[in-house]
Amino acid sequence: MREQLIRPYGDTWNDGRVQLSFTLPLPAGAQAQEAARRLASQMGLDDVQIVHSKDLRDFTFFIVYGSCRHSVDLTTLPAVPAAEPPMDFEEINAFIAEKIGRKVVVVGACTGTDAHTVGLDAIMNMKGYKGEYGLERYPMFETYNLGSQIPNEMLLQKAVEVQADAVLVSQVVTQRNVHIQNLTELVELAEAEGLRPKLIMVVGGPRIDRILAAELGFDAGFGPGTTARDVAGFLAKEVARRLERGE
């Protein structure tokens, strides 16, 4: 069963060879050299070779090779379900072009008294967030970022005007749970206007999660760390799903 014990592969089965590079905040010299060797050893490397070190004045940069002592026993890993990999930027656009055949229209706003657009901008603005482009950059999304302090009525009015598939609501300020009241109001208003079934309603913010969003009557909720890709992927699939069901 040796195949179940996995170590890195250099040029021979399970030789454990790895390369790493790091900088120590020490001036170059014997002390830094020894510190690097010791550190690599503590990281689990045998036969540590410092193949390159560079004096960066108060710092020293190292490139190190070694053989990793550790191995992974595959039989001890939990069974990983074959999850559908999330789509990337290109895939999402291609998916929409193929399955929906037109742009997905999204209206976003920070509603009520909220003036903090940082979350909404992270999802919608071109530049995006964490290296993920915002929805505006997706050729297959048509987006309207209304900005901050938008009354619920105005958001829905814009959604009707541009025949939006979805509205994105960002709520950052949450003192005394004012966001909950405001979000509930939005859903009620959409229902009263008969828009709710036609509109995918999404909420995001630091205090939002899927469960809270569902409780408030939204289709999805996105919390901290969300990128535009997560939202774009969800919207693409949800619009396609609704189309398929003829909604």
Next chain:
Amino acid sequence: MVNQLLQIDQKQVERARELAVQIARDIQREIDEVTTVSIERTVARLFGIDGTNSEGVPLPNVVVDQVAAAGKLHRGIAFWLANAVAALGKTPQEVAEACAGDLSLCSLEIQPPARVEQVLAEYTQRALEAIARQRQTREELKARLGTGPEPLKYVIVASGNIFEDVKQAQAAARHGADIIAVIRTTAQSLLDYVPYGTTTEGFGGTYATQANFRLMRQALDEVGEELGRYIQLVNYCSGLCMPEIAAMGALERLDMMLNDAMYGILFRDINMDRTFADQHFSRMINAYAGIIINTGEDNYLTTADAYEQAHTVLASNFINERLALQAGLRPWQLGLGHAFELDPKLPNGFLYELAMAQTVRQIFPASPLKYMPPTKYMTGDIFMGHVQNAMFNLASVLTGQSIHLLGMLTEAIHTPYLSDRILSLENAKYVMENARDLGREITFKPDGLIQKRSEEIVAKTVAFLEEIAQLGLKRAISQGYFADIKRPPAGGKGREGVVRKGIDYVNPFMERLGRELGLQAAEGGKRS
């Protein structure tokens, strides 16, 4: 001397410049009609107002907000401050501190015009002298210490903590960096005030504050003396506080500013009227301070395709050039931006990169072009990334670029580690020294791929500018002409901060700078 590797049709270049003049003239007419809260806060800063009230609101905001709330900003904050100085016998700073209490500027009795004029002249002179001194210091330091050979190696620090930034900047300089940019924290561009004091927290960057500017300037001066090379400092003269940052940078001797006429509109959804007015005043200050601006056309290619949209970059270079000249900047101060962003899988992509880089170089021979590295097609594969950057370095030295922003092998992963920056500097030094004079040894084949691509870009640029001149710049932007982004003229952030100038509007800096920079009368402070 720019190497003439390509044949460029000068008639088309002249036509492009004529069109840019026409496009910019229309925008300038609107710029001259308005002021903004940020322009007024800049005047307050130049009068020496600094610090915050007890709630942490910067005093320039306190005085401008007070006058705006009274509906009297159309007269200019300079008037109200000078009037208060004349009435109370205090300095502008003391007046602002009193405003943080219960002083109301607009309730003071209006002082005799001659007395107000005298105060205005005194404080304007004082500020301009301080800026001129910094400019002279820079010129002396540059002359004594020298700068590195072009392309100048420009790196970024972005730890969020100014004290860490200082260490990293000094380390980078010791390994060959010529220019240090301190990246701003996410979303500072949308703050309608400039934070105060030194800062140690930020997300993906460090707050631009006057205290942070000063710390970094000092650190770079120190390391510059040690190395015998003047190290230049860059920050971001962009966003809702564009002219305020210009004033801070002028006073703290920054050397370059990212300062684009349209970036805020396109990429930050800032209102057009606000941006155009702010960029104009900020550029007048940069012009007087001897600061080199960097324009942001490289950003277009992160949203639009670099092959299809190359001409939009060149067209925007022409527009940015014209708007900058109109604000008194000289060609040597224009770091016009472009980028190495073609898909690495494109066959002959490197040839097309050379075509673009050399075309821009020959069209703007007197300007220090800002060349930006690959970002769009950088992945987590740092080994491949290092090779992409080497190709970029080669294109840059071959085509004689001036300001070369180093690509980082970890571009798509994190803000650079200390070692990333040094690996990039080693890469650039190797390639640039190894191929130092290659551009002087070659020309491109008259009927070759590179020449043809250049002709295509120039022809498309002229056609594109013709369309924009027809439409007007604002409508062109609203129709998605740049970066595939549409922004409505009446939309965007900061619109409420745009104020129509009154017939009695006073801005002594605009007047004085207009004169000093040799701008036309219409661009002085008074409404034309």
